[in-house]
Amino acid sequence: MLTYALRSVFVVILGILFSFALFYVLPDPAYRVAGGFADKATVASIRKNLHLDEPITKRFVTLASDTVSGRLKSFYTNRPVIGLAIDKLKVSLAVAGWGLVFIFVLGGFLVAGQGMSQRLKSWVEMLSNTAAVVPVFISAILLLFASTKWGLPKDACAGLALAIFPSILLSSNIVLRLEEAKQAPHTLVARAFGLGMFVMFRRMIHELAPSFIIISNALIFFLIAGLAVVEEIFGIPGIGHWFLQSALRLDLPVLFAVSVLLSLGMVRQGRIW
Secondary structure, three states, X not given: OHHHHHHHHXXXXXXXXXXXXXXXXXXXXXXXXXOOOOOHHHHHHHHHHOXXXXXXXHHHHHHHHHHHHOOOEOOOOOOEHHHHHHHHHXXXXXXXXXXXXXXXXXXXXXXXXXXXXXXXXXXXXXXXXXXXXXXXXXXXXXXXXXXXXXXXXXXXXXXXXXXXXHHHHHHHHHHHHHHHHHOXXXXXXXXXXXXXXXXXXXXXXXXXXXXXXXXXXXXXXXXXXXXXXXXXXXXXXXXXXXXXXXXXXXXXXXXXXXXXXXXXXXXHHHHHO
C-alpha cells in the first residue's frame, strides 16, 4: 500500500512538472500567446501577466498553489479553471458512461457472433489491427448524420462512436483467450477428470481477466483522444472539446489543468488494476 502511494505521488508530481515545462517553459509562452507578429510591448505585458520574469521555481509554486486553491483562471474567459474543468468533466463523463455501456453491449454481441460466423471473426480481427482513431472518426461522422436526421440523443451517439473500437478490440481478445483456454492442458485434464462446470467457469473467468484490463486502458486512451474527437464532431462542450479549443487559443492555464487531471486519471487506473 505504501509503495503504491509513493508511486502515485511520484506520477502526479511528474505529470505536474511535465505539464509546467511543456506549457510554461518550452518554448517561451509569452511569444506563443502573443503571436509571431506581436511587438515587444505586447510580449512584455504578457510576460508580466504570466509572471514569466520570476524564477522558474517561484513560478511553479505559484502556479501549483493557484491550481489547488482555485485561483487559476482561463486566459480566454477569465473564469476559474477548476470550476470550468468540473463542469466540462461532468459532460464528458456522461458521454464516457454511454461509451462504457455500448462497449459491453457491442462486445457481447461480437463475442457471440464470432463464435457463430468465421467471416465476422476475420473482419473483427482485421479491424482490431487498424488505428484506433480511424473507426472513431468515421463512425462519429456517420452517427452525427443519424443524430441530426432522426433526432437521436447526441450523448448516446457520441458514446456509441467512442465504444466501437474498444468493443472490437475487447471481443477479439476474449475470443482468442477462450480458444486458448479450451485447448490448455489444465482444461483438458479437468475435462478428463469430469470436474463440474462451476470449476470450469471459474477457470475461464481467470483466463479472461486480463482482457478486461483492455477496457480500462482503452477508456484512458479515449479520454485523451477519442473524447476530443467525438466531442469536437458532435459539438458537445466536454473536456476533450475544451482542451482542443484551449490548444487553438493557447489558453495555457486550461492546458495545464487538463494535463494534471489526466495524470490523476492514470494514477486512478493503476489503483483499479
